[in-house]
Amino acid sequence: MYRYDDHDHAIVQARVAQFRGQTERYLAGELSDDEFRPLRLQNGLYIQRHGPMLRLAVPYGLISAAQLRRFADVARRFDRGYGHFTTRHNLQLNWVKLAEVPDILADLARDELHAIQTSGNCIRNVTTDHFAGIAADEIADPRPWAEILRQWSTFHPEFSYLPRKFKVAISGATEDRAAIQVHDIGLQVVRNDAGEIGFKVYAGGGLGRTPLLGQVIREFLPWQHLLTYTEALVRVFNRHGRRDNTYKARIKILVKALGREEFSRQVEAEWTNLQGGPATLTQAEVARVTAQFAAPAYETLAADDLCHLSHLREDKAFACWVARNVQAHKIAGYAAVTLSLKKLGAAPGDASSEQMEAAADLAERYSFGEIRVSHEQNLILADVPQRELYTVWHRAKAAGLASPTVGLIQDLIACPGGDFCALANARSLPIAAAIQERFEDLDYQHDIGELELNMSGCMNSCGHHHLGAIGILGVDKNGAEWYQITLGGRQGSEARIGEVIGRAFAAADVPDAVERLIAAYLAHRHADERFIDTFDRIGILVFQHAAYPHPHQSRRAVNG
Amino acid sequence: MAKQIIKERRLQDDAWKVVNLVDGEAPFDVCLPVGPLLVPVAVWKAKKACLIHREYEHGTPLGIWLAPEDDLAEIAADIDDFTVIAVHFPKLADGRGYSTGRLLRERHGYDGELRAFGDIGRDQIFFLNRVGFDAFVIGEGKSAEEALAAFDDFPESYQGDAVQPLPLFRRRAA
Numbered sequence: 001m002y003r004y005d006d007h008d009h010a011i012v013q014a015r016v017a018q019f020r021g022q023t024e025r026y027l028a029g030e031l032s033d034d035e036f037r038p039l040r041l042q043n044g045l046y047i048q049r050h051g052p053m054l055r056l057a058v059p060y061g062l063i064s065a066a067q068l069r070r071f072a073d074v075a076r077r078f079d080r081g082y083g084h085f086t087t088r089h090n091l092q093l094n095w096v097k098l099a100e101v102p103d104i105l106a107d108l109a110r111d112e113l114h115a116i117q118t119s120g121n122c123i124r125n126v127t128t129d130h131f132a133g134i135a136a137d138e139i140a141d142p143r144p145w146a147e148i149l150r151q152w153s154t155f156h157p158e159f160s161y162l163p164r165k166f167k168v169a170i171s172g173a174t175e176d177r178a179a180i181q182v183h184d185i186g187l188q189v190v191r192n193d194a195g196e197i198g199f200k201v202y203a204g205g206g207l208g209r210t211p212l213l214g215q216v217i218r219e220f221l222p223w224q225h226l227l228t229y230t231e232a233l234v235r236v237f238n239r240h241g242r243r244d245n246t247y248k249a250r251i252k253i254l255v256k257a258l259g260r261e262e263f264s265r266q267v268e269a270e271w272t273n274l275q276g277g278p279a280t281l282t283q284a285e286v287a288r289v290t291a292q293f294a295a296p297a298y299e300t301l302a303a304d305d306l307c308h309l310s311h312l313r314e315d316k317a318f319a320c321w322v323a324r325n326v327q328a329h330k331i332a333g334y335a336a337v338t339l340s341l342k343k344l345g346a347a348p349g350d351a352s353s354e355q356m357e358a359a360a361d362l363a364e365r366y367s368f369g370e371i372r373v374s375h376e377q378n379l380i381l382a383d384v385p386q387r388e389l390y391t392v393w394h395r396a397k398a399a400g401l402a403s404p405t406v407g408l409i410q411d412l413i414a415c416p417g418g419d420f421c422a423l424a425n426a427r428s429l430p431i432a433a434a435i436q437e438r439f440e441d442l443d444y445q446h447d448i449g450e451l452e453l454n455m456s457g458c459m460n461s462c463g464h465h466h467l468g469a470i471g472i473l474g475v476d477k478n479g480a481e482w483y484q485i486t487l488g489g490r491q492g493s494e495a496r497i498g499e500v501i502g503r504a505f506a507a508a509d510v511p512d513a514v515e516r517l518i519a520a521y522l523a524h525r526h527a528d529e530r531f532i533d534t535f536d537r538i539g540i541l542v543f544q545h546a547a548y549p550h551p552h553q554s555r556r557a558v559n560g
Numbered sequence: 561m562a563k564q565i566i567k568e569r570r571l572q573d574d575a576w577k578v579v580n581l582v583d584g585e586a587p588f589d590v591c592l593p594v595g596p597l598l599v600p601v602a603v604w605k606a607k608k609a610c611l612i613h614r615e616y617e618h619g620t621p622l623g624i625w626l627a628p629e630d631d632l633a634e635i636a637a638d639i640d641d642f643t644v645i646a647v648h649f650p651k652l653a654d655g656r657g658y659s660t661g662r663l664l665r666e667r668h669g670y671d672g673e674l675r676a677f678g679d680i681g682r683d684q685i686f687f688l689n690r691v692g693f694d695a696f697v698i699g700e701g702k703s704a705e706e707a708l709a710a711f712d713d714f715p716e717s718y719q720g721d722a723v724q725p726l727p728l729f730r731r732r733a734a
Binding site: 005007010011014015018022030031034035038039121151152154155156157158159160161162227235238239243273277278279281282285288 | 652653654655656658659662667681683686687688690691703713714715716717718719720721725726727728729730732
């Protein structure tokens with residue numbers, strides 16, 4: 001992974017000092033709330049229901065064992081001994097004290113960690129595929145490009161007061177595991193006919209109040225121009241994005257208003273002035289960064305480890321875990337292990353300090369000392385030899401990290417919701433827990449099979465509800481919490497925004513409604529058909545009838 | 561006390577006056593006080609001849625101020641005439657002026673004084689300086705003395721900018 005040199009260290013250290021000064025001036029009353037807000041947000045600090053929430057960055061989801069231990073230590077000393085992993089490679093601490101944040105940042109900086117641009121109207125943490133570097137369908141490793149973009153976007157002097165937040169995601173594989181089409185900029189690594197690396201550029205995707213998929217504004221951008229082109233694109237947004245209405249300020253609204261062709265034309269026009277300039281990437285820089293993501297020293301192993309195969313035969317629970325939580329690796333004899341953060345009784349994505357340390361131990365012993373954070377809010381050991389899987393499973397179980405439910409309903413995505421977040425209209429966590437409990441029976445879950453259930457506590461869509469095969473959105477109706485259900489959302493290369501099925505449900509009715517939807521699926525599915533495939537085949541109407549058993553209610557629903 | 565401005569990293573007296581159009585006032589009707597003026601684009605266009613005459617006859621230098629939404633193409637041909645170009649930041653969160661600064665320096669080759677005024681303070685100086693501003697009128701109620709310390713907030717930056725055109729990766733390699 002990328003390791004800091006003196007320059008990187010100096011920049012992060014300077015940020016700690018700068019933020020310490022800003023915090024002191026705020027606490028001394030020299031900075032007003034309005035003046036401090038953008039400064040603290042650009043450092044991931046929100047004022048939440050219980051006080052400040054600090055969002056720490058895991059750049060492109062890659063973290064070392066030592067860094068994860070640092071998170072665990074900070075969570076224990078400055079918070080309540082746990083943190084929440086989000087859908088965008090961040091770790092949120094919910095109970096920090098404002099005056100201690102500079103100390104937290106100073107501690108983090110010792111291990112090359114920070115909270116830079118994890119919020120605010122600036123370029124956010126660049127995200128990517130959690131299987132980067134190990135997936136068989138990879139065109140090129142996206143991480144060097146993500147790191148190059150991280151450096152370019154860090155303290156970009158021109159783009160710190162954008163109309164709205166700006167998120168970039170990059171995928172290097174055929175299958176998009178980074179949800180690039182719902183980002184302000186989505187980059188797909190491609191090769192041209194000559195075999196040269198470049199990017200297919202999407203712009204204007206995003207969830208939130210107006211969910212839109214990104215549009216292709218350039219089919220092939222040669223890699224040399226990644227930064228100049230991106231700079232041109234963000235400049236067009238900075239100058240022309242709407243600033244009069246915060247709900248219309250994302251780049252997706254600008255792209256939609258101008259149309260794909262006109263937006264693309266404006267970017268190209270701006271780019272002609274920057275193309276070939278000093279920000280043009282050099283082979284030397286790409287080589288310098290790429291070298292830091294070199295593959296670890298893999299052993300030469302047989303494709304199938306005999307011990308592993310016998311464990312699979314003899315231990316049904318292990319086989320069940322492997323089927324769900326172990327993913328293929330491009331190197332023979334290796335596998336990727338998903339450590340589930342979706343244990344029953346814990347908030348999705350939450351990890352205790354002990355769990356983080358356990359994951360760090362596992363990474364050090366069995367996976368070259370590195371961990372990934374997935375956008376499904378789990379941790380991943382990317383390079384585990386097959387022969388160690390049985391041991392890893394036992395240890396992960398002991399740490400509460402082995403729920404064999406990856407991709408199943410228990411693996412649902414949820415934001416922290418109204419229990420923590422000041423923006424939320426409704427709580428997510430009790431609903432998530434109620435659904436997980438309802439489907440607690442593992443055989444039932446496995447019978448239902450792959451199902452993406454995503455939940456957000458408000459329109460900001462941190463839980464990516466639009467992309468869930470079943471999406472649940474918390475809405476406020478005259479002070480009461482209600483939940484709107486969408487169906488048919490997809491992430492990945494065939495990304496699609498889900499469709500609202502009708503009238504919202506009261507909190508207590510959500511698990512029943514979900515169960516009725518799933519019953520409809522089970523009644524109609526063909527063999528080996530996933531929920532989403534059945535939905536695509538039979539359409540929404542069957543599900544609407546199932547969701548609203550009383551006909552007059554469903555009519556009302558359809559009428560809005 | 562004379563108005564103060566940060567220039568060359570120190571506080572200096574400032575003689576420039578900002579001319580505003582009041583609601584409904586036609587640009588041509590604006591009364592121009594004596595002394596160096598920063599006029600809005602509309603006034604510049606309406607009274608260009610008069611302003612140039614003042615410079616020619618009385619040596620009064622030319623200045624203009626730009627709002628965030630102003631189109632640089634409208635003044636592109638005149639840019640070298642100005643001794644001072646000022647960019648207004650009506651709200652701290654309105655970052656359009658940062659692009660304006662870079663465009664003036666990097667695209668239009670403007671090398672006169674580029675000043676930022678409006679809702680800016682110590683915490684904006686470092687980036688403003690990097691995008692090409694070299695003079696700063698600190699917003700009301702904020703300390704100009706304290707803002708002087710902000711030029712050195714960071715010892716190094718990743719990107720190239722209006723002051724150091726080479727990004728770090730080009731200097732790192734050397």
